[in-house]
Amino acid sequence: MDHRALLTDAFGRIQEDVHAALSNLPADALTYRVDEDANSIAWLVWHLTRVQDDHVAGVAGSEQVWTSAGWAERFGLPFPTSEIGYDQPPADVPLVTASTDLLLGYLDAVHARTVEYLQTISESDLDEIVDESFDPPVSRGVRLVSVVSDDLQHVGQAAYVRGVYERR
16 A cells, blocks of 8 residues: 555544544534533544644645634634644633534545645655654654544544433
């Protein structure tokens, strides 16, 4: 399997799993939290999409979809536009009250940009160091796999919260 096809498939699974987690979900389920320190489905999906947007734009050397396509304005969150949710306090979680359509619109736009970028990289591009602040330094390939891993964990959490919501 070609490296581009492999990465495209991995990122496609994120998109598919998010769509499944949000499918036919009541609006109030998006902001449901298991407890006051837990993340909501809306926050988890917003965060995983922000991470993908931020990190892929970073390795691509491009502007994020969040700012370039007006998603920051559409969401209207009270955070700096650079916020991706990393290390955010639990008090910020209920501030993400986006609708399913808004969350999926942003996710699909980021996914399209990710797939577009993946088609431009060569196998040797995956070895290029993109972040020297870690020991060992992070290559483009490791960064992309890290995004896949992080996003899949968060969509799994969103599916879990949905299950808890539906069973209560």
